[in-house]
Amino acid sequence: MKVLAAMSGGVDSAVAAARAVEAGHDVVGVHLALSRMPGTLRTGSRGCCTIEDSSDAWRACETLGIPFYVWDFSSRFKEDVVDDFIAEYAAGRTPNPCMRCNEKIKFEALLDKALALGFDAVCTGHYAELIESEDGTRQLHRAADWAKDQSYVLGVLTEEQLRHCLFPLGRTPSKDAVRAEAAERGLSVAKKPDSHDICFIPDGDTRGWLAEQIEMRSGPIVDPDGAQIGEHDGAEAYTVGQRRGLKLGRPAADGKPRFVLEIRPKENTVVAGPKELLEIDRITGIRLSWAGAPVPQASTGEPFDIDLQIRAHADPVPARAWVPLDPQSPAEEAELIVELGAPLRGVAPGQTAVMYQGTRVLGQATIDTARSRDYQAAGALD
The missing domain is CATH 2.40.30.10 (Translation factors)
Structure with missing residues (x-):
């Protein structure tokens, strides 16, 4: 089978590609360039799409003896993930950009291009398992290691997309086992830290980043009865369940902390109240x-x-x-x-x-x- 291995530059995708090669597939590695800032470097262990990640992906493919390419998906990523993220926050919602990236980039744009080029499947390092049912359709299941299970972020995949996916790490008992295997295979990413946070907000300051993208206006913070209890400096930067940063002028009658219950972007209002109302x-x-x-x-x-x-x-x-x-x-x-x-x-x-x-x-x-x-x-x- 002709397989396109999505190489993030991390240990999981490297081992997944290695297993696809070992299984006898004709494997080609590709790294997705999602940023138009080629000088971006990794800060600590944040992010997943930096220039360092591209280099790590190339080295892994060199070790595995498979071709390596970089595909520029930066325009599609900005439109479908970054712009969507901004629009959702502006509308008072809290999006999941990793979910949108899987849906629109890794398993739509990438898979569509792979199939058009004659590949049979896309291989990734996600921890999830594919099982073929009695009627021949494919089912998506949790990984064997529930602590690393990533089936949640793959929940957007359709039946047709699942037919062209490979998740070689699905039955792996632990991340430690993956790192040990990477070391045995001579992969330089064996000890590379996991990525986390939003890749296009490398310092992790989502609120500060949004303030540069959305025109923030101050407005009231009210309690569930509508009485003003404080003032915010931009409703779009808040999210339901948030406690810190409310800057409330009036303490609650019971002295207990208050949390964001609702965002009303049209009214530029934040509603805050007791924790139990979050249930x-x-x-x-x-x-x-x-x-x-x-x-x-x-x-x-x-x-x-x-x-x-x-x-x-x-x-x-x-x-x-x-x-x-x-x-x-x-x-x-x-x-x-x-x-x-x-x-x-x-x-x-x-x-x-x-x-x-x-x-x-x-x-x-x-x-x-x-x-x-x-x-x-x-x-x-x-």
């Missing part, structure tokens, strides 16, 4: 997609049981979901309604809700609304 029991999702064949209930409107995960490393919670039938709306506009069996705290519109049944990833939706019964009872939400 969410109902979610509405949009941009629904299925990772493999949809569950049968998706076409009937009947409810189905799931475990719901809203962050990459969060614990899933039991829930019941359904897809309301609306003959007037096309399938791509279908909504997902989720009633949680246990409350989740600090859920923000814009986050991604990924559905599981056991280890299998069913699909995902972007959170449009997150509702708390207690908050509704206080009259703060419709």
Whole structure:
């Protein structure tokens, strides 16, 4: 099989490519240039797309004896990931840029180009497992090492995309085992630190970076009853669940800390209140997609049981979901309604809700609304 190995410059993608070579595939390595700042260098262990990463990817391919190329996806990355990130924050939502990058860059733009060039599959170092079901369709499952499981960020992949994916690390018991294997293979990235944070905000200061992209205006911070308790310097830079940086002028009557409950960008208002009002029991999702064949209930409107995960490393919670039938709306506009069996705290519109049944990833939706019964009872939400 002709395989295109996406080489991030890290240890995971290097070992994944090595295993693809060892399996007898015809492998070509490619590093994606996502930044138009070629002089950008790694700061500590932050980021994943620097000039150093490109060099590390090249050295790994040299060691493996496979061709290496750099593809410039910077324009597509800016449009689909960076600009989307800014627009979502400006609309009062909290996006997941890594999820959008997987959806639009690594498994849309990259895979489309790979298939057009005659490759059969794209190989990455993600920790997730692909299993072929009895009817021949592919299912996405959690990795053997739950501590490193990355199936959450792959929840945006479609059945067609899964047919052209390789995740060689899915059954690996631990990251330590991957590093040991890299060392045995003579890969120089064996001890390279993991990347973290948002790659296009290398210093990790999301608020400061957003202030340079969005025109921030000061406005009121109000409590759930609408009484002003402080002033913010830009509602777009806040996110639901945030505690630090509120600068409240009036202490709460009970003396307890207050948290961001809601962002109202049209009113340029931030709502803050007690922690218990962050507990969410109902979610509405949009941009629904299925990772493999949809569950049968998706076409009937009947409810189905799931475990719901809203962050990459969060614990899933039991829930019941359904897809309301609306003959007037096309399938791509279908909504997902989720009633949680246990409350989740600090859920923000814009986050991604990924559905599981056991280890299998069913699909995902972007959170449009997150509702708390207690908050509704206080009259703060419709």
